Amino acid sequence: MATKYRTPGIGGAPMPALPSAHDLRHRWFARVTAGELLGFLAPALAGALTTHAGAAALTTVMLAAGAVEGAVLGYFQAGVLRTLLSGFRIGTWTAVTSAGAVVAWSIGLLPMLYGEQFTNWPTAVQIPVAVTASLILIFSIGVAQWTVLRRFTDRAALWILATAVAWIGGFLAFLLVAPPLWQPGQSPILVAAIGALGGAAMAAVMAWITGAFLPRVLTAEHLLPLRTEPDTEEVPR
Numbered sequence: 001m002a003t004k005y006r007t008p009g010i011g012g013a014p015m016p017a018l019p020s021a022h023d024l025r026h027r028w029f030a031r032v033t034a035g036e037l038l039g040f041l042a043p044a045l046a047g048a049l050t051t052h053a054g055a056a057a058l059t060t061v062m063l064a065a066g067a068v069e070g071a072v073l074g075y076f077q078a079g080v081l082r083t084l085l086s087g088f089r090i091g092t093w094t095a096v097t098s099a100g101a102v103v104a105w106s107i108g109l110l111p112m113l114y115g116e117q118f119t120n121w122p123t124a125v126q127i128p129v130a131v132t133a134s135l136i137l138i139f140s141i142g143v144a145q146w147t148v149l150r151r152f153t154d155r156a157a158l159w160i161l162a163t164a165v166a167w168i169g170g171f172l173a174f175l176l177v178a179p180p181l182w183q184p185g186q187s188p189i190l191v192a193a194i195g196a197l198g199g200a201a202m203a204a205v206m207a208w209i210t211g212a213f214l215p216r217v218l219t220a221e222h223l224l225p226l227r228t229e230p231d232t233e234e235v236p237r
Helices: 021-049 055-081 090-119 123-149 156-177 188-217
Strands: 003-005 225-227
Touching: 021 055, 021 188, 055 090, 090 123, 123 156, 156 188
Parallel strands: none
Antiparallel strands: 003 225
16 A cells, blocks of 8 residues: 655645744634634624524524534634645535534533523532533534544644633633623624624634644644555456
């Protein structure tokens, strides 16, 4: 079986060498911030429009919006990664990122749907449930993306840590910006605009942290060999 190495390019086509860490971080930050901000507009608008909706409608709309957010984020991320990794598929990365976002939103909706019931549970039950849910929330997208990235680099596990740290930072940024500005009686448009502002802060923090890790994950010496099928030889008749 022939062995090729995953040099930058698409489908093994020759491409320029890996960019410097500074250039890669800059490009990643610009694209991923834009992608997450655009993607987050979907749940921001959905949340504003479902303020008084029932549980079934809220769950359906928000999970659909979360899928859109993840797909847009994944697409923008893949736009950078496809220039760095041979054989990288934009559609696969976009799909797993969308799936990870749906898992994250499924956990994020639980306090909205069952917050009152949860507060009535014994503390001995609340703590492990809250810790488990939080871990699933922050690791969901990273683990989903790891399933793709592990085929390209032996440092793919570091990406799980990177995304977890990034989303913790992003969520904190969102909480510092949006909730203090939301007030009862605001119009859906204003609620969505405030959510988008918080989303912009979250996107920038998340993009900056993941961008800081990315050059360490994709250093040339850690890219994995690209296995290809042996050439078929025509059998003489």
